[in-house]
Amino acid sequence: MHPATFAGLIEKIPYLQELGITHVELLPVMAFDEQDAPANVLQQGLKNFWATARTASTVPILAIA
Secondary structure: OOOOOHHHHHHHHHHHHHOOOOOOOOOOOEEEOOOOOOHHHHHOOOOOOOOOOEEEEEEEOHHHO
């Protein structure tokens, strides 16, 4: 098993097909800076997980590759 990775998604393709699912959208899958967030957000110990300010729009997030 490979949870939360591309390999994990691939493992689930037969199951998704059985359900009749024909499309899967993955967001975000491109590298971004988790620390690129407003100061008040960072002060609360939070991170940017929405990838709204991507720094490398063609580089996959290494943690899920």
